[in-house]
Amino acid sequence: MAFNNFSEFLIMGAHGIYVWSAYGFSAFALAWLVWNTLATRRKTRNSLRKRLLRNQNR
Amino acid sequence: MSWAWFHKLGSPKWFFSWSKSWALPLFCVGCVCLFVGLVWGLAFAPADYQQGNSFRIIYIHVPVAMLAQSCYLALGVAGFVFLVWQMKMAPVFIKSMAPVGAVMALIALVSGAIWGKPTWGTWWVWDARLTSVLVLFLLYMGIIALQNSLDDLVLVNKAAAVISVLGLINLPIIKYSVVLLETLHQGPTFTLTKKPEMPPEMWLPLLFSVIGLYCFVAGLVLWRMQTEILKREHRSNWVKQEVMEHGL
Amino acid sequence: MQSTASLTISNLWIERGERDLCQGLSFSVQSGEIVRILGDNGAGKSSLLKTIAGVFSPLEGKISYVGEDVTFDRSLLQKDAIYLGHSVGVKSLLTVVENLRWYCPDVSLGVLHEVLELLEITNHVDVLVKNLSAGQARRVALARLWLSNKTLWLLDEPFASLDVRGVTLLEQRIQQHVLSGGLVVLTTHHDLLTLSSRDVVLLP
């Protein structure tokens, strides 16, 4: 481990704010990407299934 | 060499069932590698003797920047494949890949800007690499905007392919031209021909996170392509079956 | 113009967006024949004409003209055909004469004026097309049928926005063309008054 304790890890020799904001933004963007992918997947499947059921009932 | 795989790839049904067994494993492997690489890089790798701890941004910045370019390369190749062989999967790939590439370019830009502040003392410089990633981002946004504003599927497919191919031809020219502007950026971290200058405990985690992000993105794109295939092929029987059988 | 020609469509499938049209359509047209394409709205009448003319390619099937397969390279057919679509390709910023010169550059001025007189647009020869009425603009486009010497006519709703006089003129011209060995494929909602045609019905 390159740091002695956890707070040192957070501060990162005064560069913490930069490192953590860069990682924070990246994590946010990647998470959004995953969420967007899974959500459109679910929505598409649901709407297709609904349409199919509607057509069957008719 | 057998071309059977190429024709198989062109069939949405075959691709769908093939990708189903690959998407989740790739995504999981990606997540694990990314996690290992990032934790290793953030907590265990030694600090850079010049830049201190701010260099740890490299472990997300470099993989993302590499992906932003690889995605564009892949888009261009897919566009070419579509224009020449009319392969049905190529536009599906372009449609699914473009937003992913755009997010990669955006992360590269933002993390690069944040890294620039402690290193060069400024958020932004009109340096070759930054400018070319910015252009890359704009190209991605152009493709996405074009796809969203056209409504005829035939036209969407052709248009996206055309603009991707053009971008692929133009990208080296753009890169060459912006290199002529002044450059502040450090040289490439990995090259195929030379041994990395960093010590292994610094570049090994980077390798992990690069591979991890590639797998992560591959899994995501496969998922997105599945969704796109379902949308486009919704009249065919296998899609109806698929939708009714599997809840999610 | 060729004295004998034939157009053969076999097993044609056209894909338009979400729908398959003309599922496995086959028919053929010989010199001296008029074929009228019938079908409901959206059955693919216009798409069929466009496909034959080469605006787009069929999903499957074969198109042959004078015995040659032209499915992939339509240029042989195109050199010998006139296609008139819904939008007729008359430039609104050119005058009547300039428009016709664009399309048929080799016609002498005498012939041009003869035809314009026949179509009753002589008074507007040097007027920009954008200042003409829809029917008059249509006549400018139709003037090509008199001015050029092509065998195959693909006419999509040629009678649209024409008055009674115009319809008669056009029917006469079609009759004349067919008698001299031409081929006509057309779609129309009007009943043909003087012409006898063979009908091809498109099922949706």
Added chain:
Amino acid sequence: MTYSSFIRSEFLVLWRRKQDIFNALLFFIIVVALFPIGINSSAEFLAPAAAGIVWCAVMLAILMAVEGMFKEDYWDGSLEQWIVSGLSLPLLILLKVIVQWLVVVAPLLVMMPLFSEMLYLPSLSFWVLIMTLLLGSPSLFFIGAVGAALTMSIKQGAVLVMLLILPFYLPVIIFSTLAVKAAEAGLPYSGLLAMLLAMSLLSLVISPLMTAIAVKASVN
């Protein structure tokens, strides 16, 4: 339809639409005037920036002129007639772009001496600027034609064309302004001019093919 009658009618249509071209030129003038008025009107600022200012304005003016080049042909059905004419579609497109280029660039070049005076462009780099315009602007037209063809079916497509095409214009503007700067500094600039020429030739080959694909896909 023949190639020559096509060219003649293209010229005629452009002549009837001279107001559009005139507007693009007026736009160019206004953009150029914005810089001295908005930033700094001293010769020390303007002289080194002149080539860049002229090129930015040229780029925007060309984009304005090119953006709608297929719109009318699309809506009045001329495009269909091009496709079924039996003539080569890429060649027709190539001719159309060349006609557009002649009509827009010629007046721009004629106005250039005036602007080089207004912007205090050093006299020794004037001819280099003209050369960059001559060699670089064709590629702007060819690339712009692809964008115009892709967006012609959209009623409000102007902004989209800009978004789509401007990134592709960057190399041209970079090489051009660098060439002028090199000339001012007494450095060799022929390599940069060759680059511009190469890009114009490359786009001359590729763009008509791509535009033809886009035109065929749009006519549905």
